[in-house]
Amino acid sequence: MATGLTGWWRRMRRQLFLGPRWRQQAVFWGGGALIGVVAVAFAKLADSAYQLLQVMTGWSPWVMLAVTPLGFALLALLTERYFQGSQGSGIPQAIAARQVASPAGRQRLLALRLALGKIGLTLLGIVCGASIGREGPTVQVGASIMHVLGRTGGRRYEGLLLAGGAAAIAAAFNTPIAGVVFAIEELGRSFQQRNSWLVFSSVIVAGLVSLALVGNYTYFGQSDALPTGAGTWLAVVVCGVIGGLLGGGFSRLVILFAFGERRAWLAGILRHKVAFAAGCGLLIAVLGLLTGGATYGTGYDQARGLLEGTADPGFWYGPAKLAATLLSTISGLPGGIFSPSLSVGAGIGQQLSVLFPSVPPATIVLIGMTGYFTGVVQAPLTTVVIVLEMTAGTAMTVPLMATAILALGASRLVCPQPIYHALSHRYLSSAAERNI
Incomplete structure (x- = not known):
């Protein structure tokens, strides 16, 4: 009897703690x-x-x-x-x-x-x-x-x-x-x-x-953005369409340069990758000088300052940051576009806020972030959830969802393919060429 119990326990121990399912977990x-x-x-x-x-x-x-x-x-x-x-x-x-x-x-x-x-x-x-x-x-x-x-x-x-x-x-x-x-x-x-x-x-x-x-923190702090009537919904339309078009344009250009070998005029430029990267770097340095260094880095401080109303990186920050991010991306350097794109959207929202004096600037900044970021990545659910979780701005859920849908439609008019999936084909093609 004892031997049978011992054998049963060993089998159970292997199944529970050493079996394939537990190794997977x-x-x-x-x-x-x-x-x-x-x-x-x-x-x-x-x-x-x-x-x-x-x-x-x-x-x-x-x-x-x-x-x-x-x-x-x-x-x-x-x-x-x-x-x-x-x-x-x-x-x-x-x-x-x-x-x-x-x-x-x-x-x-x-x-x-x-x-x-x-x-x-x-x-x-x-x-x-x-x-x-x-x-x-x-x-x-x-x-x-x-x-x-x-x-x-x-x-x-x-x-x-x-x-x-x-x-x-x-x-x-x-x-x-x-x-x-x-x-x-x-x-x-x-x-x-x-x-x-x-x-x-x-x-x-x-x-x-x-x-x-x-610790428990929100990436961009606590947002006080609130929907405030008709002005907010008009801002949703404007920021959604403009942000979507600009974001789609950004993605279209990135994809164009990623597959530059398909166009003779661009292939000649991209053939000299080190010199091209240096040229992009020089233009970024000039943008940095013109904006007091605001366009360097991730853009986190500028976006948070615009959301909280504690900083003003300048009226032209949004377009300048967009240009710097585009140059950094097409240069071929490692680096992401998440934070810079959110910061570009905040800058665009700051610019557009002058059209809606009755709406708090933080509200327009949040809508601008959502519109432009959706336009870039064409992933509306991810955008809305990320923005809401990063700012604890749950009061803006419905306006941000509407902004994302409008931005997605506008972006697809300019860039039919989502940027990440379009760029993934570059690596899939490379693997196919190597037969791996």
């Missing part, structure tokens, strides 16, 4: 926790990089005329020679990796060396004055972490890369709900219901780790 939960730690560390390092940039511009604003173009040239050289596949946001790579069937193809996009290079090059880009963010790169890093853990375990768990990207968004912005929505809407168009709880649990773990390390 350990990978998802452990990966989520690790992504949370890495995302918080990345955020702290990005803040330090921006502070270093401010120290340099404090010596003399003119120093950036040398630092930015030379820094961009160095970054382009390092990216092309040693970290091929780390260019741009990182979200297209995560999307492409989910569609590449071969392990070698996924490894080319999600190698640990590439993830470490992505972090280092993004930080160096911020120091050099690039208008880039860390959120998109965090998605590629998160997917890489999950990829490595899956390979270490000798298994390929379905939904693993999806969970990594979603957990990264949750930890980077401290927005767990947005992480889940982002996974469904942007990363996984064919979301698997049977794996949904594993993805959700990874997001929760990453969010809890971020919460434990940095």
Whole structure:
């Protein structure tokens, strides 16, 4: 009898704690926790990089005329020679990796060396004055972490890369709900219901780790934005349409340069990648001089200042930041567009607020952020949830949803393809050419 009970207990222990199901859960939960730690560390390092940039511009604003173009040239050289596949946001790579069937193809996009290079090059880009963010790169890093853990375990768990990207968004912005929505809407168009709880649990773990390390906070602080009658709804229409058109135009240009080899006139320019990056850097330095340095970096301080009414980066901040972000993106450097695009939207909202004197400026800024960001990424649900979670502005839920829908329609008139999915085809085509 005792022998039978002992054998039963051993079988149950193997099934409960050592079986395939528990190994799978350990990978998802452990990966989520690790992504949370890495995302918080990345955020702290990005803040330090921006502070270093401010120290340099404090010596003399003119120093950036040398630092930015030379820094961009160095970054382009390092990216092309040693970290091929780390260019741009990182979200297209995560999307492409989910569609590449071969392990070698996924490894080319999600190698640990590439993830470490992505972090280092993004930080160096911020120091050099690039208008880039860390959120998109965090998605590629998160997917890489999950990829490595899956390979270490000798298994390929379905939904693993999806969970990594979603957990990264949750930890980077401290927005767990947005992480889940982002996974469904942007990363996984064919979301698997049977794996949904594993993805959700990874997001929760990453969010809890971020919460434990940095506390409960809203990314852009507490917004006092409120809908105030007919003026708000007129602003919804104007900001939705203008933001959508501008965001769609931005995405169309980024896609154009990403596939520049298809056009002879552009292919000739892009053939000299280091020189082209240096030229983009020089133009960004000029924009920085004209705006008092406001266009450098992620744009976080400017967007938060506009939302809270504590800072005024200038009437032309929105268009200038848009130009700086476009130049940073097409230069081919690693770096995301999440934070810069939200900041551009805030600047556009500031400009348009003069048309609606009866509406609080913070309300128009919030609507402007939603309109432009939706226009860029064409993911309305993700945009609304991210903006609401980052500002605790739940009173603006319905106006922001209406803005996002209008912006999506306007953006598609200019750019029929969502930017991340369009750019992912570049990496899928490369994998197909190598037969991997």
